[in-house]
Amino acid sequence: MTAPDSADLPGLIRNAFDALPGPDEERLGAIRQRLPVRQPQRLTSRQPHRLKWILWLVLLGSGTVTAGWWLGTGSQQAPEKMNHLGQSSPEANVQSDGKADTSSASDENERRRSPIIYQR
Amino acid sequence: MSQRESAEARQLLEHYCREGSQPAFDRFYRQQSGRLWRFLRFRGVAEDAAYDLVAEAFLRFIQVVCKDLRAPVALLYRITLNLRTDAWRRSQTASDYAAGMSVQxxxxxxxxxxxxxxxxxxxxxxxxxxxxxxxxxxxxxxxxxxxxxxxxxxxxxxxxxxxxxxxxxxxxxxxxxxx
Structure with a gap:
């Protein structure tokens, strides 16, 4: 029995091991029957998971944008609100020549700080 | 198993993992289980123990294969080799596992x-x-x-x-x- 070439050996190995006696197909079939049946769950369960993440991201983004907008415009509207209530800002007490009228302005400010109902 | 068979095995398991296709898994099982059993027998495992190891290997394989479908057959043999080593260690005398297939x-x-x-x-x-x-x-x-x-x-x-x-x-x- 002469030695084969190295190139022939892989084919010989395959044939040599395929020729080994095989298992009892019925026993293998019984093993297959006992294996658990898999439901198509991977994709169906992952998709809602992804959707949830996207929804959370959209909510977070819109929340951030709303907060930013409110901070930006809300701070501009605050002095206007004060004027609507009839209150003057401290700059309003400064006269046109640049000097503040301290005596009369302080009395008037005292009155204006008190609730509106008492002014009437 | 040629490259074509390897690709087919991967396709069958993709089908099984995505759609739960039992026929696809059955085909993969038929392709691999007999060869796995003979592999174990030649590696020195007794006949009944080889069936048990095939069952346990496929049971574990089925639990993890869908997480990574790149090389399913390699995964099956890795699981099998680990199980065989564990079984060998458990049976210190190795009487069950030493009665493997002869070279005849x-x-x-x-x-x-x-x-x-x-x-x-x-x-x-x-x-x-x-x-x-x-x-x-x-x-x-x-x-x-x-x-x-x-x-x-x-x-x-x-x-x-x-x-x-x-x-x-x-x-x-x-x-x-x-x-």
Missing amino acids: GHHDEPAEQIHLRRLIGRLPESEQNLLLMRYWIGLTHREIAEATGQPAGTVRRRTAELLEQLRQEWEQDSEHDGT
Whole structure:
């Protein structure tokens, strides 16, 4: 029995091991029957998971944008609100020549700080 | 197992994992289970123990295969080798696992096939695994590397060396018989 070439050996190995006696197909079939049946769950369960993440991201983004907008415009509207209530800002007490009228302005400010109902 | 068979095995399992296709898994099981059983028998596992190990290997395989479908056959053999090692350690006497298949096949089998199995059977177990996974089961070097935890380059070099070693031993045996 002469030695084969190295190139022939892989084919010989395959044939040599395929020729080994095989298992009892019925026993293998019984093993297959006992294996658990898999439901198509991977994709169906992952998709809602992804959707949830996207929804959370959209909510977070819109929340951030709303907060930013409110901070930006809300701070501009605050002095206007004060004027609507009839209150003057401290700059309003400064006269046109640049000097503040301290005596009369302080009395008037005292009155204006008190609730509106008492002014009437 | 050729490249085509390897690709087919992957496709079957993709079908199984995505759609829960039982026929696809049945086909994969039929392709692999018989060969896995014979692999275990040649690796020295007794007949009944080989069925048990096939069952346990597929049970574990089915639980993890859908997480990574790159090399399912390599994964199956990695699980099997780990289970076999565990079983060997559990049975310290190894009486159940030492009664493996002899190198004898069918009575009308060519003598060179029997001789080749005898030569491979003389090799250390890890080297037998390399040869069988590469040239019988048909895994790629990379897949064997994943299954055995060795670098792919080492697997490539070692399988080539083992082939040459087998050829040389065969030649020595022939010279021995001739004298």
